[in-house]
Amino acid sequence: MPQIFKRPTSLKDVQTHFCSGCHHGTIHRLVAEAMDEFGVQGRAIGIASVGCSVFLYSYFDIDVVEAPHGRAPAVATGVKRARPGSFVFTYQGDGDLAAIGTSEIIHAANRGEDITVIFVNNTTYGMTGGQMAPTTMVGQRTSTSxxxxxxxxxxxxxxxxxxxxxxxxxxxxxxxxxxxxxxxMDAKKQIKTAFRYQVEGKGFSFIEALSACPTNWGMKPLQANERVGTELCDYFRLGVYKNIMEL
Amino acid sequence: MPRILIEETRCKGCGLCTIACPRNLIILSERINNQGYTPAQFANDEKCSGCALCAEMCPDVAIEVYR
Structure with missing residues (x-):
């Protein structure tokens, strides 16, 4: 009987450190699948950020550069300009991208760097102990609120x-x-579109993926998953906000 | 007949596969695995259509699907 679902080749066959019910693992897999589909594994350079996303280099079977907190888009800019033939993406959390690295992301985006940014928004600083992030929901209790x-x-x-x-x-x-x-399924499609922009050299592409953080939300995995679909999706509306080439 | 294979040592017992399965064929077992979680198990393999939604939802890529 043929196997119709298996681990993408860009994703190493290792145990992740993510908590039970964390969506990072799923988003990792979707990114790896998209890389496999475009056949860019050999020339892909991932830029890891600070946070739970930092272990990118242990999970993806590609070259990875680890950037200082928030600086992944700046590092990606340098990597892409030095090696224009490579496929460069950053993978950042919300404490990294939306707080400490706000300046870097805005300027890299404004320059239209030919990179892809995967932004995982779980409304909290996951790894450092659940502090309030700029994306934390109004009323959400965190260790600093x-x-x-x-x-x-x-x-x-x-x-x-x-x-x-x-x-x-x-x-x-x-x-x-x-x-x-x-x-x-929609996320899979949008991540592939974002990657297509870079593969075709059509400029800066950005994906914001909402994610659960059961540990820091103080919830069970299924409860946290439910919260993404209700409270988060209600404020952070899903959809495509810009698609200049209609790819 | 379509079937899935759950790698129990990788499973963290989050239960996302149990809500993904349109036929509710997956449950969390009461056993404790090597990581200390109660892993998912296939409750009824006769009705599986091999849709792979459980595998798609699994954050730990612990499910393989054969069809």
Whole structure:
């Protein structure tokens, strides 16, 4: 009987450190599948960020450069300019991209660098202990907002996919989720489109993937998965915000 | 007949496959695996259509599907 579903070749056959129910593993697999489909594994250079995403180099069977906190788009810029034939993507969390690295992501996007950015938004700093991030939902309790995020004091959650879509240099910007088979299939499609932009040399592409963080949300895996589909999808609307070439 | 193969040592018992299966053929077992989780197990392999939605949802890529 033929095997119709197996591990992508770009993804190493190793155990991940992710918590039970964390969506990082799923997003890793989708990225690996897309690399396999475009046949770019041999020339792919991933830029790992700081956070739970840092172990990218242990999980993907590709070359990886580890960037300082938030600086992945700047490192990716250098890598892509030095080796224009390579396939360069960054994989960053929300504490990395939307807080510490806001400047780097905005300027790399505005310059229209020929890279792909995979942004995993789980509304918290996962690895460092569940602190409040710019993407934390109003009212969400974290280790640095024990009474819940207050809009008056902390502002409202940042919507990065919409924000970056406004920039001239951005070719593709979309927000996806992997909490249900339906959303996951759409996520797969959008990640492939983002990669196609780079494979064809058509500019900067950005994917925001909503993710559960059961440990720091203080929830069971299924509860956290449910929260992505309800509370998060309600504020962070899924969809394609920019697609200049209609690829 | 289509079937799935769950790699129990990789499973973290999150249960996402149990809600993905349109026919509810997967349950979490009561056994504890090497990581300390209760792994998913195939409850009824006769009705599996090999749709692979469980494997798609699995964050640990612990499910293989044959059809």
């Amino acid at each position: 024990p009474y819940g995020r207050m809009k008056e004091k902390d502002g409202a959650p940042l919507r990065m996919a919409e924000l970056l879509a406004q920039l001239e240099g951005v070719s593709f910007s979309a927000r996806v989720a992997v909490n249900s088979p339906r959303n996951l």
